[in-house]
Amino acid sequence: MAHTANAKLQAGRARGSPIVKLRPARPADLGLLQHWDEQPHVIESDPNDDWGWETELHRSPDWREQLIAETGGRPIGFVQIIDPCREDSHYWGCVAEGRRAIDLWIGEEADLGKGYGTAIMKLAIDRCFADPAVSTVLVDPLASNTRAHRFYEQLGFKVKARRRFGDDDCIVYSLVRPDSGSPRSIG
Numbered sequence: 001m002a003h004t005a006n007a008k009l010q011a012g013r014a015r016g017s018p019i020v021k022l023r024p025a026r027p028a029d030l031g032l033l034q035h036w037d038e039q040p041h042v043i044e045s046d047p048n049d050d051w052g053w054e055t056e057l058h059r060s061p062d063w064r065e066q067l068i069a070e071t072g073g074r075p076i077g078f079v080q081i082i083d084p085c086r087e088d089s090h091y092w093g094c095v096a097e098g099r100r101a102i103d104l105w106i107g108e109e110a111d112l113g114k115g116y117g118t119a120i121m122k123l124a125i126d127r128c129f130a131d132p133a134v135s136t137v138l139v140d141p142l143a144s145n146t147r148a149h150r151f152y153e154q155l156g157f158k159v160k161a162r163r164r165f166g167d168d169d170c171i172v173y174s175l176v177r178p179d180s181g182s183p184r185s186i187g
Helices: 027-037 040-045 114-127 146-154
Strands: 018-022 064-071 074-082 099-106 137-139 158-165 168-176
Touching: 018 027, 018 114, 027 040, 027 074, 040 137, 064 114, 074 114, 099 114, 114 137, 114 146
Parallel strands: 099 137
Antiparallel strands: 018 064, 064 074, 074 099, 137 168, 158 168
């Protein structure tokens, strides 16, 4: 996924919201991502996935971005943006072109509830809609993760369906580009 803007984008809002930057995940992040994978709140939101970090951090397919979110140079979270029509595992099944799917988590429990997730998600959504061919962004939190449901709904996502992905019972949400045809900015 080519992205023409600076790789380190900032997300900040008025009234003291956090400044967050996204940078590409790299092999040097392996230990950090493995540590985050072991955190109870991360396991609770994604209990059945093996991200294969040892392999995936060395791959850069054009249908995927894996990014580390930082504030003040400190890593705080991970976000993955994929083209679900083109990704090689076919996790989403048959999906129309013009979609993107986002996975996001905050690494440390102490960083939850500070606005970082919102800032990261806004950056990710803006990255998706920077491509004029993208019409819809998808997310798939576990059906049991009601905190995530509220989070996505507050950002404008709408429930599309309940669906099983492997062993996971999920709610699929979508966010559609505004009718104006211009990239959506929610920041």
